[in-house]
Amino acid sequence: MAKSVHSQLLKILQQEDINFLLTNRIPRRLATRWMGWFSRIESPALARAAIAVWRLFADLDLTESKKTSFGSLRDCFTRELRAGARPLDGDPSILVSPCDGIVGASGTVRGTELFQAKGFPYRLEDLLIDPELVETYRDGTYVTLRLTSSMYHRFHAPHDATVERVTYVSGDTWNVNPIALKRVERLFCRNERAVLRLRLAAGGHPVALVPVAAILVASIRLHFLDVVMNMNYRGAADIACATRVRRGDELGWFEHGSTIIVFAPRGFRLCDGIADGTKIRMGQRLMVLP
Template structure:
């Protein structure tokens, strides 16, 4: 007889009910709660940190066994923890773009022209997400992958390939939760939330790669290593930020203050790797997208003739 599945914390089972989940995580003063969490999470006190992390475990499957540090001076330090060396393996195939983060794969696949899905039956136009017509056209008919970082996951994100960052566009916005319950109910949610559009070029081919970190409730703060400022609701700098930063495949690019989402866009010439589908887990460094030939099929070795 099979062993019964482990019992999940009661708080987690309650939040699995979509209607209640949406009510508790969205019908609240989101901006105020996010600012409070930003302040509270940075309190450096052993007792506050330990108690906060213990409560966090009631609502999430938090696993710290791979963390570089075993003790944290604040909840923020736990949110933004680094991993032990060697905890992730980077796919070295030069034709493959690896996942920039640990995540649950959300909506993904070929774009319908310049339209993507945030959930089944919930489309959004790239024009509203990226804000630049030329950038949108460069993505037309390409592929996209939505990567949702649960609150308990590793929150840092890395370069999917050797690349050069050319530009960042920062959009101040709302802080809707980005979980499935909200994605089904809030139209164009990704286009409403705070986000950074990172425009990059792949080394060698020069192909466009677009990464869109989307902040959410309790997050609303994105750190990019090549900028000397934190992007959050209090940011008052220019929304258009030229950039000249190079990253090797797997090198850390930045982090969220909490769980959120990264959307990856590539132009025609790429396809999803096997196993990348809505609902599948993926770890930073695993194969996400791969190059394809002009017919849309993998290259095959030539057949020998008699």
């Protein structure tokens, strides 16, 4: 009986109109602030209860987690994995995935136009802001990686590189699931996001990672900066860096789940098998270097 009720509830929540209404037509910023507060409450008992409810609506697998118990819900969201849980592809000609995710729109940037979903284009100018950066990735290659709430939320360096600059862009907190991407134009350009500029050790190629926040998850933590970028952030919007990282080094995390868009200039190409709906894990093959 309980399984039947649960199944019916999931079917209702998966209906596009209801899902969009429940996850977008609410006070998004208020809901995000509340979740940020709630997820930080230090109480193992409360965390266990919240995780049990979470498991009713998501396929949460904690078998790879480094920890078996959590002091808060945030502690679970930002969990580390056991050593060896994400083996890295060692081919130096390959750019690996920086995170676990589901591949969304991907392919070649047409001039400065690309897609968030079929029929919903947006422009590099609106996402990246900086005209120089727009020219860098004109006619380049991109791939959108969506992290669901139950996935591993930390992201890593896709290759040996130097992080040269981080740009923070404040914005909204629309849901970034496929239902919203088919309804809200230029969604990624509306949301809170950061632009991480990397210079690969191999060939000096520039690569950009754009973590995009979403409802309940407008918080991005970067290890090499002593700040948390979220709706309360009032620091510098453009931060120069000179941080060397190795392939697979942890760069930071999202606090709940969201999206990372990876950009590479002309000459890069997507690896075989990278297509809409493909599940990928951090460290697996993503792009081939020129």
